[in-house]
Amino acid sequence: AQKVTQAQTEISVVEKEDVTLDCVYETRDTTYYLFWYKQPPSGELVFLIRRNSFDEQNEISGRYSWNFQKSTSSFNFTITASQVVDSAVYFCALRGGTSYGKLTFGQGTILTVHP
Amino acid sequence: ETGVTQSPTHLIKTRGQQVTLRCSSQSGHNTVSWYQQALGQGPQFIFQYYREEENGRGNFPPRFSGLQFPNYSSELNVNALELDDSALYLCASSEGLAGRYEQFFGPGTRLTVL
Numbered sequence: 482a483q484k485v486t487q488a489q490t491e492i493s494v495v496e497k498e499d500v501t502l503d504c505v506y507e508t509r510d511t512t513y514y515l516f517w518y519k520q521p522p523s524g525e526l527v528f529l530i531r532r533n534s535f536d537e538q539n540e541i542s543g544r545y546s547w548n549f550q551k552s553t554s555s556f557n558f559t560i561t562a563s564q565v566v567d568s569a570v571y572f573c574a575l576r577g578g579t580s581y582g583k584l585t586f587g588q589g590t591i592l593t594v595h596p
Numbered sequence: 597e598t599g600v601t602q603s604p605t606h607l608i609k610t611r612g613q614q615v616t617l618r619c620s621s622q623s624g625h626n627t628v629s630w631y632q633q634a635l636g637q638g639p640q641f642i643f644q645y646y647r648e649e650e651n652g653r654g655n656f657p658p659r660f661s662g663l664q665f666p667n668y669s670s671e672l673n674v675n676a677l678e679l680d681d682s683a684l685y686l687c688a689s690s691e692g693l694a695g696r697y698e699q700f701f702g703p704g705t706r707l708t709v710l
Contacts, residue, residue, distance in 0.1 A: 485638075514696060516698070518701075523703065524684055524703055524704045524706070525701055525702065525703040525704065526639070526686060526688075526701035527701075528698050528699070528700060528701075531696075531698055533696065572638055572639075574638075582627060582629045582641070582644035582646075582651065582652050582690070582693060582699070583629075583641045583644070583652055583654065584629070584631075584639070584641060584688075584699060585641070586638030586639050586640075587638055588637060588638050589637075589638050
């Protein structure tokens with residue numbers, strides 16, 4: 482069985498603060514894929530990043546960065562210098578190599594950035 | 597390039613009724629997945645269609661059924677609606693089945709069952 486845990490239910494920060502969203506996953510698959518999605522109040526899930534289990538290189542994209550650590554089954558997401566527009570629900574998701582289309586999502590973390 | 601579209605945006609039904617939700621996949625995508633997102637929860641996988649065949653199903657009863665058409669658009673049908681079916685229904689399309697393909701989501705259909 483696959484499982485994704487986002488222990489932080491809600492995070493509140495002030496604009497320009499850095500914030501890290503935690504994600505821990507469980508899977509028996511040796512090949513798997515990890516994703517982060519953003520869900521603004523409009524409801525649409527916006528794809529942010531995908532990581533393959535065989536690629537532990539971390540990535541920075543503008544104000545976003547991701548830290549994938551296979552040894553601790555974690556895939557954390559950091560926003561640097563947060564902005565009000567970053568306010569949304571963020572979901573971490575997992576797809577096993579044998580489960581094709583099925584994405585297993587965490588419960589989500591509500592991020593509120595105050596001006 | 598047109599993204600994933602869904603219709604209707606909102607829907608109100610009563611218990612016992614039937615509902616059909618529609619999804620048009622992104623251009624070039626042959627795979628469609630459906631998810632149910634209850635309030636305050638993460639999306640739950642319902643099923644996936646690949647080239648008009650169901651390919652994988654989550655833990656949902658048979659009254660949840662679907663179709664995929666030759667143009668890769670898709671329908672989700674729910675019979676005998678229950679109050680717990682009230683949720684945001686999300687459709688996602690991708691280039692193929694393989695895990696490496698990102699799923700791109702539509703704006704969702706908000707279903708309320710009274």
